[in-house]
Amino acid sequence: MLLINLNGRLVPEEKALISVFDHGLLYGDGVFEGIRAYNGRVFKLDQHIRRLYRSAKTILLVIPLTQKEMSQAVVETLKANHLKDAYIRVVVTRGKGDLGLDPRKCPKPTYFIIASRIQLYPKEFYEKGMEIITVPTRRNGVEMLNPAVKSLNYLNNIMAKIEGNNAGAAEALMLNEEGLVLECTGENIFAVSGKKLVTPPLYLGVLEGVTRDVVMELSSQAGLVPFEELLTRHDLFNADEVFLTGTAAEIVPVTKIDGRVIGTGRPGPYTRKLMSLFRKLTEREGTPID
Ligand code: PMP
Numbered sequence: 001m002l003l004i005n006l007n008g009r010l011v012p013e014e015k016a017l018i019s020v021f022d023h024g025l026l027y028g029d030g031v032f033e034g035i036r037a038y039n040g041r042v043f044k045l046d047q048h049i050r051r052l053y054r055s056a057k058t059i060l061l062v063i064p065l066t067q068k069e070m071s072q073a074v075v076e077t078l079k080a081n082h083l084k085d086a087y088i089r090v091v092v093t094r095g096k097g098d099l100g101l102d103p104r105k106c107p108k109p110t111y112f113i114i115a116s117r118i119q120l121y122p123k124e125f126y127e128k129g130m131e132i133i134t135v136p137t138r139r140n141g142v143e144m145l146n147p148a149v150k151s152l153n154y155l156n157n158i159m160a161k162i163e164g165n166n167a168g169a170a171e172a173l174m175l176n177e178e179g180l181v182l183e184c185t186g187e188n189i190f191a192v193s194g195k196k197l198v199t200p201p202l203y204l205g206v207l208e209g210v211t212r213d214v215v216m217e218l219s220s221q222a223g224l225v226p227f228e229e230l231l232t233r234h235d236l237f238n239a240d241e242v243f244l245t246g247t248a249a250e251i252v253p254v255t256k257i258d259g260r261v262i263g264t265g266r267p268g269p270y271t272r273k274l275m276s277l278f279r280k281l282t283e284r285e286g287t288p289i290d
Pocket residue numbers: 034157183184185186187188206207208209210211212245246247248
């Protein structure tokens with residue numbers, strides 16, 4: 001039985017109940033994080049908590065805990081569930097209000113922490129690569145709902161995911177209104193060309209992925225030079241290697257995009273090197289649970 005931290009109390013899953021008047025549910029008014037624990041350590045906990053608070057600040061949501069208290073709450077939830085390898089979801093909503101939009105009617109934010117497990121993609125994708133497809137739904141514009149904010153309003157991504165599903169692809173590639181490559185529905189994207197490792201710049205409107213940052217840091221050890229540059233679909237089609245990064249997905253090779261085979265059609269040497277460096281890092285780094 002899973003124990004959920006709901007507003008600071010550990011309660012069994014069946015008792016972790018939220019009002020139907022919660023604006024997180026009624027309007028997607030809230031923020032969240034997805035975090036991983038590996039081998040008894042929480043990976044990049046501070047970075048995830050920091051991003052949660054930055055997202056909350058932008059939507060004028062005051063989280064009723066300090067960042068340190070929230071980090072401790074994550075660790076305690078893992079401990080209570082005796083989990084050493086886990087996927088953790090931290091959610092903070094505007095809280096219970098009335099049926100109107102006005103957040104001033106929501107005096108107290110709701111927060112909860114779920115510590116569970118995740119297996120996003122089958123093992124085969126990591127060994128053979130995955131196929132992705134560009135979808136018609138464009139990523140939210142920066143001045144609409146900035147993708148830098150990891151808000152509970154994920155309908156933009158869900159629409160894209162459905163379009164990807166309908167086309168039989170495991171992930172959907174999202175562009176901006178000009179047709180520039182941004183990211184996938186739940187992962188950042190990278191292209192390797194020669195010794196260049198390229199990912200779209202944050203100002204275009206992509207989530208500042210924690211895994212994205214880690215991969216940029218690891219790139220020199222893999223013999224690559226990282227760049228934040230504009231990418232078109234043409235650039236991706238003609239890259240030597242393409243891969244996606246995310247907390248749940250980790251690093252997953254992409255071997256086909258919109259029917260075009262990428263590189264040799266197999267996960268490339270740089271991608272495999274980065275996957276191995278990433279794995280090693282997750283084994284030795286992180287906030288200890290005990
Ligand atoms: N982009 C989007 C839209 C996401 O939802 C995620 C997952 N949080 C990512 C990128 C990857 O970010 P991270 O590496 O921090 O999980």
